[in-house]
Ligand SMILES: Cc1cc2nc3c(=O)[nH]c(=O)nc-3n(C[C@H](O)[C@H](O)[C@H](O)COP(=O)(O)OP(=O)(O)OC[C@H]3O[C@@H](n4cnc5c(N)ncnc54)[C@H](O)[C@@H]3O)c2cc1C
């Protein structure tokens with residue numbers, strides 16, 4: 001049994017808890033998979049590197065509308081893939097080595113589970129190591145959920161963990177799901193020349209977004225991909241080197257490859273939480289208070305394992321707060337989940353922060369809304385844009401912005417002044433007229449959206 005000041009389970013955002021405050025302390029870092037976790041290895045970073053390549057391909061295809069004739073001669077999938085992982089894999093290896101050789105860290109490369117409140121059992125290869133610690137942080141992330149109709153059918157399938165490493169592009173791909181992961185990979189693979197067929201259980205893609213955004217995005221998706229909505233899968237078969245999904249309505253949707261993107265669940269089931277007495281929500285997330293504390297003294301949690309938001313910037317924020325709280329028990333800081341933004345790097349890009357219009361109305365906000373078309377600004381003319389919108393929602397009474405929802409080029413960057421305004425309590429007129437907006441930059445879309453809000 002080895003005792004530590006701190007034991008961290010999971011090296012995603014958990015890895016950043018080893019701050020200089022622990023320089024003269026002993027820290028156990030436990031990881032059963034890849035060092036750096038989901039975002040680095042199989043999440044945000046590789047996906048966006050693929051998205052960038054997809055956007056280059058789309059730019060070439062669409063260049064004719066600007067009078068520039070170009071043709072896409074081909075897509076070298078293995079080169080695209082190897083550019084991505086040629087950068088990422090060495091970072092993973094470096095992170096592992098750094099923890100293995102750290103002056104104050106001991107790396108355990110195996111699966112951890114609790115055997116008592118601050119006591120862990122780590123299976124490293126065939127050996128079991130016992131670890132105790134004054135404080136333990138559960139930063140175990142989440143994993144893809146695969147519906148039984150697929151997992152029990154025996155058909156081959158990919159999840160986001162494996163699809164980016166395939167050796168060759170398939171001619172066609174069926175994507176099950178209509179959320180973040182489905183929408184991003186539909187964009188990547190279709191831009192690279194794969195015929196994409198989406199099978200989605202609900203009637204709209206990205207249905208948690210503002211209704212207008214979700215509706216308009218779904219319409220654009222139908223123009224780009226073969227989209228099956230309100231589709232329940234009742235069976236799956238493999239035939240003629242294709243995977244075929246049988247839908248309740250009798251239709252069959254087939255493709256060379258199946259990608260399952262039906263949500264992610266926290267990695268808490270095989271953690272022995274019951275042995276430590278750590279409480280969870282009904283969806284499996286560890287229960288934490290606003291400081292990241294579980295109900296068991298000295299046990300903390302952060303990121304996808306416990307958060308209501310499965311987003312890297314949230315996991316990182318929570319890690320910064322927990323890192324502080326671990327060493328400042330008398331000066332605890334609280335998580336700030338007031339204005340959590342997100343972006344979906346699909347085509348067109350989507351970004352959002354705050355309440356949807358429906359949420360705001362339901363919450364009794366005296367709503368004023370402006371939907372600014374990119375196409376009605378100078379940069380939008382340059383882009384020949386006809387579909388992109390920047391929707392901003394404010395409270396007529398306080399003039400504070402309560403939400404923004406964007407669909408179009410650079411949405412994830414354009415939305416940032418709104419996140420800033422909401423975070424610092426600036427009113428819409430202050431943001432619109434209290435600063436210069438560079439002319440004729442795309443940011444004028446934001447300025448015009450704010451100026452279009454009507455206040456009494
Ligand atoms: C395809 C994809 C794309 C994404 N894109 C974005 C994006 O663009 N922007 C964004 O904000 N978010 C994105 N996300 C979400 C983001 O990746 C996660 O929210 C974030 O990585 C969660 O970080 P974490 O530290 O909580 O968990 P993770 O990074 O998942 O780390 C948890 C670690 O714990 C390890 N572990 C689990 N259980 C145990 C155990 N019992 N013992 C030992 N080790 C264990 C795991 O192996 C893992 O390495 C994406 C996710 C996916 C899947």
Ligand SMILES: NC(=O)c1ccc[n+]([C@@H]2O[C@H](COP(=O)([O-])OP(=O)(O)OC[C@H]3O[C@@H](n4cnc5c(N)ncnc54)[C@H](O)[C@@H]3O)[C@@H](O)[C@H]2O)c1
Nearest residue numbers: 147177178179180181182201261262263264310343344345
């Ligand atoms: N750009 C980003 O920030 C980014 C990118 C990818 C993933 N993520 C994070 O990862 C999370 C997981 O992504 P995701 O796309 O897997 O989940 P999601 O929650 O975004 O979407 C899940 C989709 O699967 C469908 N679904 C669920 N169960 C189903 C079933 N049994 N049969 C058919 N369809 C089913 C849902 O209707 C929904 O369309 C996201 O919610 C997000 O927080 C973030």
